[in-house]
Amino acid sequence: MNIxxxxxxxxxxxxxxxxxxxxxxxxxxxxxxxxxxxxxxVSWMREAGxxxxxxxxxxxxAMLRGISDNAPVMTGSHIDTVKRAGxxxxxxxxxxxxEVIDAFRRNNARPHHTIIVxxxxxxxxxxxxxxxxxxxxxxxxxxxxxxxxxxxxxxxRCGEELERIGYAGDRAPWDFLPAVYVELHIEQGPVLxxxxxxxxxxxxxxxxxxxxxxxxxxxxxxxxTPMHLRRDAGDAxxxxxxxxxxxxxxxxxxxxxxxxxxxxxxxxxxxxPGKASFTIDFRDPSNEGLATAEAELRRSLxxxxxxxxxxxxxSLSRNPAVAFDEKLCKTIAQVAADRxxxxxxxxxxxxxxxxxxxxxxPTAMIFVPSRDGISHNPDEFTMxxxxxxxxxxxxxxxxxxxxxxxxx
Amino acid sequence: MNIxxxxxxxxxxxxxxxxxxxxxxxxxxxxxxxxxxxxxxVSWMREAGxxxxxxxxxxxxAMLRGISDNAPVMTGSHIDTVKRAGxxxxxxxxxxxxEVIDAFRRNNARPHHTIIVxxxxxxxxxxxxxxxxxxxxxxxxxxxxxxxxxxxxxxxRCGEELERIGYAGDRAPWDFLPAVYVELHIEQGPVLxxxxxxxxxxxxxxxxxxxxxxxxxxxxxxxxTPMHLRRDAGDAxxxxxxxxxxxxxxxxxxxxxxxxxxxxxxxxxxxxPGKASFTIDFRDPSNEGLATAEAELRRSLxxxxxxxxxxxxxSLSRNPAVAFDEKLCKTIAQVAADRxxxxxxxxxxxxxxxxxxxxxxPTAMIFVPSRDGISHNPDEFTMxxxxxxxxxxxxxxxxxxxxxxxxx
Numbered sequence: 001m002n003i004x005x006x007x008x009x010x011x012x013x014x015x016x017x018x019x020x021x022x023x024x025x026x027x028x029x030x031x032x033x034x035x036x037x038x039x040x041x042v043s044w045m046r047e048a049g050x051x052x053x054x055x056x057x058x059x060x061x062a063m064l065r066g067i068s069d070n071a072p073v074m075t076g077s078h079i080d081t082v083k084r085a086g087x088x089x090x091x092x093x094x095x096x097x098x099e100v101i102d103a104f105r106r107n108n109a110r111p112h113h114t115i116i117v118x119x120x121x122x123x124x125x126x127x128x129x130x131x132x133x134x135x136x137x138x139x140x141x142x143x144x145x146x147x148x149x150x151x152x153x154x155x156x157r158c159g160e161e162l163e164r165i166g167y168a169g170d171r172a173p174w175d176f177l178p179a180v181y182v183e184l185h186i187e188q189g190p191v192l193x194x195x196x197x198x199x200x201x202x203x204x205x206x207x208x209x210x211x212x213x214x215x216x217x218x219x220x221x222x223x224x225t226p227m228h229l230r231r232d233a234g235d236a237x238x239x240x241x242x243x244x245x246x247x248x249x250x251x252x253x254x255x256x257x258x259x260x261x262x263x264x265x266x267x268x269x270x271x272x273p274g275k276a277s278f279t280i281d282f283r284d285p286s287n288e289g290l291a292t293a294e295a296e297l298r299r300s301l302x303x304x305x306x307x308x309x310x311x312x313x314x315s316l317s318r319n320p321a322v323a324f325d326e327k328l329c330k331t332i333a334q335v336a337a338d339r340x341x342x343x344x345x346x347x348x349x350x351x352x353x354x355x356x357x358x359x360x361x362p363t364a365m366i367f368v369p370s371r372d373g374i375s376h377n378p379d380e381f382t383m384x385x386x387x388x389x390x391x392x393x394x395x396x397x398x399x400x401x402x403x404x405x406x407x408x
Numbered sequence: 409m410n411i412x413x414x415x416x417x418x419x420x421x422x423x424x425x426x427x428x429x430x431x432x433x434x435x436x437x438x439x440x441x442x443x444x445x446x447x448x449x450v451s452w453m454r455e456a457g458x459x460x461x462x463x464x465x466x467x468x469x470a471m472l473r474g475i476s477d478n479a480p481v482m483t484g485s486h487i488d489t490v491k492r493a494g495x496x497x498x499x500x501x502x503x504x505x506x507e508v509i510d511a512f513r514r515n516n517a518r519p520h521h522t523i524i525v526x527x528x529x530x531x532x533x534x535x536x537x538x539x540x541x542x543x544x545x546x547x548x549x550x551x552x553x554x555x556x557x558x559x560x561x562x563x564x565r566c567g568e569e570l571e572r573i574g575y576a577g578d579r580a581p582w583d584f585l586p587a588v589y590v591e592l593h594i595e596q597g598p599v600l601x602x603x604x605x606x607x608x609x610x611x612x613x614x615x616x617x618x619x620x621x622x623x624x625x626x627x628x629x630x631x632x633t634p635m636h637l638r639r640d641a642g643d644a645x646x647x648x649x650x651x652x653x654x655x656x657x658x659x660x661x662x663x664x665x666x667x668x669x670x671x672x673x674x675x676x677x678x679x680x681p682g683k684a685s686f687t688i689d690f691r692d693p694s695n696e697g698l699a700t701a702e703a704e705l706r707r708s709l710x711x712x713x714x715x716x717x718x719x720x721x722x723s724l725s726r727n728p729a730v731a732f733d734e735k736l737c738k739t740i741a742q743v744a745a746d747r748x749x750x751x752x753x754x755x756x757x758x759x760x761x762x763x764x765x766x767x768x769x770p771t772a773m774i775f776v777p778s779r780d781g782i783s784h785n786p787d788e789f790t791m792x793x794x795x796x797x798x799x800x801x802x803x804x805x806x807x808x809x810x811x812x813x814x815x816x
Contacts, residue, residue: 189632206631210677222666222689223614223757224597225781227657234667235653238646245643249635258630259642260677262670269618269668269687269724279677281630316677349631373633 001103001399003096003391009384011095015040015079016087024378025087029080029122029133030058030158035165037079041094041119048102050117053176054169056144058121058162059134061176064101066114066402071361073111073401074178075100075394076118077185078134078353082126086380088387092368093184094119096391100398111402116176120353121167127152135353138173139360180328180401181357183365184394186382188350190373198389199336199343200367201329205355206256206283206347207290207321213237213301216310219266219274230272234264236309237276240300244280247296254347255284255293279316285347287321322355325362332366335396341389350375366393409511409807411504411799417792419503423448423487424495432786433495437488437530437541438466438566443573445487449502449527456510458525461584462577464552466529466570467542469584472509474522474810479769481519481809482586483508483802484526485593486542486761490534494788496795500776501592502527504799508806519810524584528761529575535560543761546581547768588736588809589765591773592802594790596758598781606797607744607751608775609737613763614664614691614755615698615729621645621709624718627674627682638680642672644717645684648708652688655704662755663692663701687724693755695729730763733770740774743804749797758783774801 018037019027027033042060045052050062066072077093097117104111120138125131128150136142148159162168187193192200217233241259248257258281264273280297284290301311329345336343348365357363368390371381400406426445427435435441446468453460453470461469474480485501505525512519528546533539536558544550556567570576595601600608625641649667656665666689672681688705692698709719737753744751756773765771776798779789808814 187632188629189634190628190637191634194637208631220598220781221596221758221783222664222668223616223691223759224595224783225664225757226597226599226662227653227664229598229602229781232653232666234670235649238649241643241646242650245635245640254634256630256633256635258640258678258680260630260672260679260681261675262642262672264668264670267669270666270689271668272666273668281678283631349633350629351631373628373637375629375632 001107001109001395003099003103003388003395005388008096008099008391009387011044012087012091012387015091015095019081024084025081026083026085027079027081028127029124030127030161030165032165034080038119038167041079044098045117048098049105050101053171054167055171055173055176056169057134057137057147057173058167058169059138059173060119062098062101062117064104064111064115066111068112070113071177071179072114072116073398074116074118074181075183075398076120076353077183078120078123080122080124082124082376084378086375086377088186088380088382089188089375090123092186092387096184096394099391100395103395112404113179113402115398115402116178118176123353128158131351132353132356135356138177139356140174141356141359144173178361181354181361181363182328182394182397182401183352183354184390185352185365185367186375186380187367187370188373188375189370191346192344192367192369193371193373195344197342197344198368198386199341199393200346201332201343202324202348202365202367203329203345204285204321204323204347205352206285206349207287207319208281208283209290209294209318210316211280212314212316213278213280214312215276215304217274220272222270222272225272231308232272233276233309234273236304236307237278240304241278243300244297255282255289256349257282283349285321290321319351322358324358324364328362328364331400332364332393332397335393335400339392341393366390366397409515409517409803411507411511411796411803413796416503416507416799417795419452420495420499420795423499423503427489432492433489434491434493435487435489436535437532438535438569438573440573442488446527446575449487452506453525456506457513458509461579462575463579463581463584464577465542465545465555465581466575466577467546467581468527470506470509470525472512472519472523474519476520478521479585479587480522480524481806482524482526482589483591483806484528484761485591486528486531488530488532490532490784492786494783494785496594496788496790497596497783498531500594500795504592504802507799508803511803520812521587521810523806523810524586526584531761536566539759540761540764543764546585547764548582549764552581586769588769589762589771590736590802590805590809591760591762592798593760593773593775594783594788595775595778596781596783597778599754600752600775600777601779601781603752605750605752606776606794607749607801608754609740609751610732610756610773610775611737611753612693612729612731612755613760614693614757615695615727616689616691617698617702617726618724619688620722620724621686621688622720623684623712625682628680630678630680633680639716640680641684641717642681644712644715645686648712649686651708652705663690663697664757665690691757693729698729727759730766732766732772736770736772739808740772740801740805743801743808747800749801774798
């Protein structure tokens with residue numbers, strides 16, 4: 001069995017045209033652009049010989065019936081996008097999955113286990129919050145009725161939008177729950193590109209904490225206030241931030257700390273800042289790491305209290321770390337090794353539907369390189385060779401998982 | 409000779425009423441509020457028996473003729489204000505100076521040297537740039553015609569505004585250049601208040617450099633980019649700032665460093681900043697200290713270049729440090745000591761007309777405490793006892809300087 005390389009690349013390009021306007025691509029969940037993308041993907045699924053099912057949260061399932069009635073082997077991803085998106089984030093996993101089914105069809109190879117390729121609804125979470133909506137509902141992290149009642153950023157009910165675009169299905173999402181789930185995705189980070197390794201074996205998704213921090217000091221004249229009589233809120237905030245980023249830099253475990261916003265008040269060149277406000281995005285592969293970082297951050301802020309500052313720390317969002325299935329990761333590593341492909345065990349810093357599936361079944365992901373680590377950006381790019389290689393590894397992995405006795 | 413304590417306090421309060429609106433005080437240079445303040449001050453000068461002269465940049469000179477024709481002894485300050493001002497900044501020195509002349513009048517004491525009390529034009533520099541305009545023109549740092557051609561922030565020519573408010577005089581400003589200059593002022597910083605010392609003897613004005621700094625790195629996804637593959641412009645900027653403020657904190661000499669504005673781009677919680685922009689206000693009592701700090705800042709930024717960042721450093725404003733006259737400082741210290749008043753030698757972090765006068769004659773300043781170091785703010789406050797004490801020290805200092813043989 002093999003992947004149709006030319007068609008894989010061509011289909012990614014074709015799907016990527018939908019939602020293009022003025023050089024930027026937007027195919028937000030349940031918009032008319034999303035409907036056009038869905039219609040195209042469904043046509044490719046049918047062309048590959050799959051049964052297509054739509055569930056009640058709008059997930060699209062392409063099913064290739066196996067010999068057994070056991071729970072299926074699933075792959076998939078999403079085709080909704082962010083506002084200025086590339087053509088690969090999500091789409092790559094769905095289009096490659098369809099090529100996997102098509103490879104079986106072309107070889108008249110009926111799998112022992114049923115194979116499903118799923119395009120999940122509203123993975124990005126740009127138009128409807130929370131993100132990972134389709135996989136979240138399928139794994140019962142959120143109820144169907146609650147999901148259908150969600151209101152979009154432009155004021156539209158999720159259930160009504162699904163009906164409007166023709167993707168309000170009648171099947172229960174959990175009817176499709178698999179025995180095992182593998183998701184193929186671009187890395188969206190620079191690690192594979194920098195190290196020139198074609199295959200990443202994703203052993204888990206980092207957890208994250210998003211915080212908003214304020215430090216209140218005292219505004220003073222910048223000329224007349226000696227350093228030892230100041231309560232410079234900006235200086236204090238930067239000292240806390242330096243502790244946090246130094247720790248992340250030195251840490252053996254790959255935690256990351258980002259301060260993406262920072263403002264000073266009153267914000268004049270010759271006034272000592274009386275208030276500093278900033279956000280922290282802290283990620284760690286283990287929940288212990290997240291808890292330790294939070295405890296250290298709280299200690300740093302408490303220490304500022306001893307210096308006379310007032311501080312607040314509020315959580316904006318948090319997501320626990322997810323560990324993927326070790327045995328499944330080994331299967332993927334073996335597939336790569338059998339084809340003499342270099343591979344690297346790594347963590348995902350971004351969220352994926354796979355982290356919801358990991359709650360209910362053995363799950364892992366396959367990454368391919370992203371040039372310069374750029375994603376969520378029209379400049380997102382992966383070499384066609386790498387796109388092909390990733391699809392080949394997915395095909396072989398799915399083939400092994402769908403064979404008799406592979407999945408208990 | 410003595411100071412009329414009740415009248416000193418009452419006049420500061422009366423002058424402080426002019427320009428009040430909704431609890432905030434504004435008497436910007438050459439506005440109708442400034443004219444009302446000037447008219448009031450001129451009436452008090454005449455009441456004190458002084459000849460009043462207006463020069464061509466609008467400085468008001470109250471002259472008490474001495475016995476000799478030598479160059480006069482001058483004191484003074486300004487009555488223009490910032491936009492949300494206290495009642496004391498500048499006004500205190502002018503009103504106390506008028507009380508000094510009045511003390512001579514009440515005692516029928518004719519000084520050996522002529523005494524002049526001057527209210528300088530546009531000290532604050534809020535409506536017309538540069539600041540210290542009246543003293544700057546008097547000391548020939550700027551020509552009269554250039555000064556009169558200045559355009560205010562609201563589009564009005566300085567010369568026309570002087571005519572409009574009736575303060576376009578015909579005397580050359582340098583006709584009034586003194587043999588010695590002493591300025592009484594509130595500290596505008598917390599040092600005397602914290603140490604409960606009534607008299608500050610100002611030995612100089614700190615020089616300052618104002619810079620704008622940009623650091624360009626690379627924006628990246630906060631989740632997928634490991635710390636060692638980032639070029640986080642915000643983190644780099646904060647490291648440079650920490651070096652600068654740590655140095656100012658540790659330094660034996662009282663330099664001060666302030667970062668009053670700081671922005672990150674693109675400014676999203678989950679995006680590694682690609683650009684950081686900030687300002688630095690660095691002050692030091694010596695020009696060597698200013699130069700050393702600038703050299704160290706440039707080295708820090710160059711080091712960021714080695715890490716792959718692009719940086720820019722542009723000067724927004726700079727003013728050299730000014731040393732006041734040692735002998736004159738000793739005279740003031742002796743006056744304080746003779747009255748058993750604690751005094752402290754200190755530097756001024758703010759700009760004053762005295763720094764222009766210091767270019768042409770022996771100059772010094774006397775500071776009184778500012779509660780909590782607050783100034784340029786309606787909450788600016790000095791205890792009446794301290795205001796009185798400062799005026800007494802000014803009177804005695806002027807009396808000694810105006811005596812025969814005191815000034816060569």
